[in-house]
Amino acid sequence: MIRVLVADDQDLVRAGIVATIDAQEGIAVVGEAADGAAALRAVAVCAPDVILMDIRMPRTDGLDATRRILATEPGARVIVLTTFDADDLVHAALDAGACGYLVKDAPIAELTTAIRAAARGDAVLSPAITSRVVERLLAHPPAGFVAAVPPAAESLTDRELEVVRLVADGLSNLEIARVVHLSEATVKTHVGRVLTKLALRDRVQVAVWAHRHGVARPPV
Incomplete structure (x- = not known):
């Protein structure tokens, strides 16, 4: 059973997420929090496998809460919940240690897939906003962001390039495994080699690198 903590300051939103998760096989909500400080306390009590963390919350926000949780529980898996108007905070969330992000109006299947992926140790990048984040980072990269990456892709094998795309x-990783007909463990190895x-530090930087150097497929 995957144990989930839901942290969101909007009661109705949180209740909807909780109801959705509890309806899924093999996943259960073990705690709720209305702000980051409450999330910190809940993590200590509930020991969740995955934490769904809103960014904008009163008192202690999701970014600070994520940093503080991972400082004491480095194995925790935090998925940040965001909206399109919070794209500028996504990189900060990943930098704080979150394993990925989702939009709040993501389909139920995407939410549950993300929770299962995070519980397996995979990173979670919502397809709905990955391109927007990449576009923003390409236009306004933070200081030093992928600045030292060599421009050539010759060091990557054909399979690794396919995984990068x-x-x-x-x-x-699981979705990639299904596309390329490999095991999830093999895909994880390829991502690590890339x-x-x-x-590079994470999958967002891989996506930025791919778009910057013409490896990624153009948006449809």
Whole structure:
């Protein structure tokens, strides 16, 4: 059973997320929080496998709460919930240690897939906003963001390039595995090799690299 903590300051939104998750097989909500400080306390009590964390909350916001949770529980898996008008905070959320992000109006299947992926140790990039985040980071990259990445892709194998394109599309390791007909563990190995070869930190940087160097497929 995957244990989930839901942190959101909007009661109706939180109640909807909780009801949705509790209806899924193999997933259960073990705690709720209306702000980041409450989320910190709940993590200590409930020991969730996955935390769904809103960014904008009173008192302690989701970014600070994520940093503080991961400082004491480095194995925790935090998925940040965001809206389109909070795109500028996505990189900050990942930098704080979140394993990914979702839009609040994501389909139920996408939400549950993301929770299962996070629980397996995978990163979660919502296809709905990955392209927007990449576009923003390409136009206004933070200081040093992928600045040292070599421009050539010759160091990557054909399979690794294929995986890079799928990461840039916003697919999880499991989804990539289904597309390329490999095991999830093999895909995870390929992603790790890509990060090492290109000296990148996470999947968002892989997506930015792919778009910057013409490896990613153009948007449809």
